[in-house]
Amino acid sequence: EAEVAQSPRYKITEKSQAVAFWCDPISGHATLYWYRQILGQGPELLVQFQDESVVDDSQLPKDRFSAERLKGVDSTLKIQPAELGDSAMYLCASSPRTSELTIQYFGAGTRLSVL
Amino acid sequence: LAKTTQPISMDSYEGQEVNITCSHNNIATNDYITWYQQFPSQGPRFIIQGYKTKVTNEVASLFIPADRKSSTLSLPRVSLSDTAVYYCLVGDSSASKIIFGSGTRLSIRP
Numbered sequence: 001e002a003e004v005a006q007s008p009r010y011k012i013t014e015k016s017q018a019v020a021f022w023c024d025p026i027s028g029h030a031t032l033y034w035y036r037q038i039l040g041q042g043p044e045l046l047v048q049f050q051d052e053s054v055v056d057d058s059q060l061p062k063d064r065f066s067a068e069r070l071k072g073v074d075s076t077l078k079i080q081p082a083e084l085g086d087s088a089m090y091l092c093a094s095s096p097r098t099s100e101l102t103i104q105y106f107g108a109g110t111r112l113s114v115l
Numbered sequence: 116l117a118k119t120t121q122p123i124s125m126d127s128y129e130g131q132e133v134n135i136t137c138s139h140n141n142i143a144t145n146d147y148i149t150w151y152q153q154f155p156s157q158g159p160r161f162i163i164q165g166y167k168t169k170v171t172n173e174v175a176s177l178f179i180p181a182d183r184k185s186s187t188l189s190l191p192r193v194s195l196s197d198t199a200v201y202y203c204l205v206g207d208s209s210a211s212k213i214i215f216g217s218g219t220r221l222s223i224r225p
Contacts, residue, residue, distance in 0.1 A: 045213070045214075101208060
């Protein structure tokens with residue numbers, strides 16, 4: 001069964017450093033999402049791509065976060081500089097059809113710890 | 116987007132049927148009801164989706180009354196491996212955003 005790939009699985013960094021997370025969605029999935037999940041809460045959408053274009057980044061803290069999906073396939077989420085409050089699980093998801101965006105397939109996530 | 120309300124936690128025992136109810140009083144005509152399951156240190160996994168009446172798959176059943184203001188996820192004969200957080204979401208399938216609440220933490224005991 002095809003899966004959404006994310007790396008790294010774990011990342012420890014110091015505040016003010018830069019971090020980057022990578023996501024490879026399921027082949028053929030045009031819609032890609034990045035979520036942030038704080039322990040004990042549900043995932044919160046950060047950014048949504050349709051192919052290489054950003055559809056929704058209203059919840060992305062743009063002063064320090066950036067996301068790109070240059071060729072409409074894999075994607076990178078970057079934080080610079082990292083802050084203590086950024087410690088969370090960062091999840092990537094993809095969706096196969098624009099008519100069924102409520103059905104999303106998630107990767108295992110990257111757990112970020114900022115010290 | 117319609118807001119959902121579900122119990123914070125539930126406990127049950129192996130072999131029992133578990134029903135988790137979700138309230139969504141402001142559901143819109145085009146909204147679907149979707150449930151996800153999340154194990155610790157993993158991403159959420161799609162379980163089931165429905166619009167009205169009853170939907171069943173190999174994992175669960177979803178019951179939706181005629182007014183669609185609530186829904187019930189039914190897990191038959193649960194096992195320890197069903198211990199997880201279950202999220203109820205409501206949204207238009209062509210919408211640009213889905214919103215997760217805090218979910219229901221289901222604990223299954225031997």
